[in-house]
Amino acid sequence: MKFSANLSMLYQELPFLERIPAAAADGFTGVEFLGAYDQDVLEVRAALEAAGLRQVLFNVPSGDWAGGERGIACLPERVEEFEEGVARALEHARTLGCSLVNVLAGRVPEGLELDTALETLAENVRFAAHALAPAGVTVLLEAVNTRDVPGFALPTIADAAALLSRVQAPNTGLQFDVYHAQVMRGDLLATFERFRTAIQHVQIADNPGRHEPGTGEVNYSFLLPALRAAGYGGYIGAEYVPTTAGTGWLREFAPVPEPAWGATRGSAWEAAR
Ligand SMILES: O=C(O)[C@@H](O)C(=O)CO
């Protein structure tokens, strides 16, 4: 199984670029993040190359994150801003060699008809799919639970799948975030199997708390091999709020990478042995 470290949540104690070698030392073979739009993207690429990691996924710019926005793609009055964000995502996807870009739908504000929001979202996703296709990018939609993000336009993966049916673009797919799915409904394997053909990326965290796998109620020892058996061979994104539990959970599913001959073993690597 292949795992990517979500650098927007893991290794927060480190400056952004230093999170990349830290992820490699812990045994991740890829990284993902909300976006690196405040970074020099060439420096991000250089850090990935130096660490031998792949850029697996990032998001189209998602509005005022600190102010509570979780995407702007469903907002009719923000279409121009969304389209500008797609242009930036295209540049980053090309530079980083990244083939998956996630579009966060956003919250439906009071007073906006749900169907108007969903139609705006569909048009924006169609625009993004068309714009990013020449770079070989697939545009993903993710369901986000409405306990953590009240009003999110796509609360369940069934809602996200229905939206993709409106979009009707070939280079689109679903991101299955196990944590959000567990909060909204559970029945994780059946849900995965139901939408398997459209799922192109998986993210994990435990519940409650959104912490490391193994800290809560989700049986990842059962679920991850089952996803594999159901034909999922893509990356699994570690998108959780770290505790002191560390990344030891990874050893159950992915072997510890041997450092290249002559390379200095990092303390994280030593600790993982
Ligand atoms: O699940 C999440 O929170 C993320 O995958 C994301 O993109 C932002 O909400």
Ligand SMILES: [Mg+2]
């Ligand atoms: Mg997620």
